[in-house]
Amino acid sequence: MNREEALAIVKPHLKQERYDHTVRVMETAIQLAQTYGVDEEKAEIAAIFHDYAxxxxxxxxxxxxxxxxxxxDLLHxxxxxxxxPVGALLVEREIGLHDKEVLEAIHYHTTGRAHMTPLDKVIFLAxxxxxxxxxxxxxxxxxxSWEDLDYGCWMASKNTVSFLMSKSQPIYPETFHAYNALTNKIK
Ligand code: GDP
Ligand code: FE
Ligand code: FE
Ligand code: FE
Structure with missing residues (x-):
C-alpha cells in the first residue's frame, strides 16, 4: 500500500478537518523519522491510520x-x-494491516505507554x-522535538498530564506510565 492508496482508504472515515490533521501528522512523522533514524514507511502508514476510529x-x-x-479498564x-486502541484493532481487521509495530503506535498514540518504541514516540509527538x-x-x-526525541515526548507528556490535572480530569494509567518512563529516561 502506497501513500496515496492509504490516504484514499482513510479519507471516507474522517471529516475534512481531521483528514487535514492526518496529512500534517504524516508529514511531521516522516520528518521526525528521518531525524531520528526511524523507519519512514512505518511512520507514514501509522500516521495515516492513527485516527482511523x-x-x-x-x-x-x-x-x-x-x-x-x-x-x-478503558471503559472507566x-x-x-x-x-x-479501537483504531489499532480495526485497522488490522478492516484494512488487513498486520504490522505489530505500526498497530502499537496507533494503539498508544493518545496516551503513550511506558518504554515507548522509537516509532511510538514519533507518532505520539507528531x-x-x-x-x-x-x-x-x-x-x-x-x-x-527536533533536538531530542525523548525530551520532546517528555514535554508533550508532561503538558498533557498538567493540563488534565488542571481540569481535574482522571488520568489513564498508561498516560502516567509514559510520563514516568520518560522522566526517568531524560535525566
Ligand atoms: P487527536 O485524536 O488528534 O485529537 O489527539 P489525541 O488522540 O492525542 O487526543 C485526544 C485527547 O485525549 C487530548 O485532548 C488529550 O488531552 C486527551 N488525553 C490524553 N491522555 C488522557 C488521559 O489519560 N485522560 C483523559 N481524560 N484524556 C487524555
Ligand atoms: Fe487521536
Ligand atoms: Fe490525531
Ligand atoms: Fe496525541
Missing amino acids: KYRPITEMKRWIESTYLPK YHHELWHG DYIEPGRKFPGLEEVRKS
Whole structure:
C-alpha cells in the first residue's frame, strides 16, 4: 500500500478537518523519522491510520472493547481515549494491516505507554506538534522535538498530564506510565 492508496482508504472515515490533521501528522512523522533514524514507511502508514476510529460511534467502540482483547479498564475512562486502541484493532481487521509495530503506535498514540518504541514516540509527538495544533507551551515542545526525541515526548507528556490535572480530569494509567518512563529516561 502506497501513500496515496492509504490516504484514499482513510479519507471516507474522517471529516475534512481531521483528514487535514492526518496529512500534517504524516508529514511531521516522516520528518521526525528521518531525524531520528526511524523507519519512514512505518511512520507514514501509522500516521495515516492513527485516527482511523476517531468518528466511530461511542457505542460501537464500547462493544469492541468489551468483546475483544482490548483492556477493559478503558471503559472507566473518557471515551476520547478509546479511538487509539479501537483504531489499532480495526485497522488490522478492516484494512488487513498486520504490522505489530505500526498497530502499537496507533494503539498508544493518545496516551503513550511506558518504554515507548522509537516509532511510538514519533507518532505520539507528531500528533502533538503538527503545525495545525495550538496548545499552551507548544512552541517549546516543537523546538525540543527536533533536538531530542525523548525530551520532546517528555514535554508533550508532561503538558498533557498538567493540563488534565488542571481540569481535574482522571488520568489513564498508561498516560502516567509514559510520563514516568520518560522522566526517568531524560535525566
Ligand atoms: P487527536 O485524536 O488528534 O485529537 O489527539 P489525541 O488522540 O492525542 O487526543 C485526544 C485527547 O485525549 C487530548 O485532548 C488529550 O488531552 C486527551 N488525553 C490524553 N491522555 C488522557 C488521559 O489519560 N485522560 C483523559 N481524560 N484524556 C487524555
Ligand atoms: Fe487521536
Ligand atoms: Fe496525541
Ligand atoms: Fe490525531
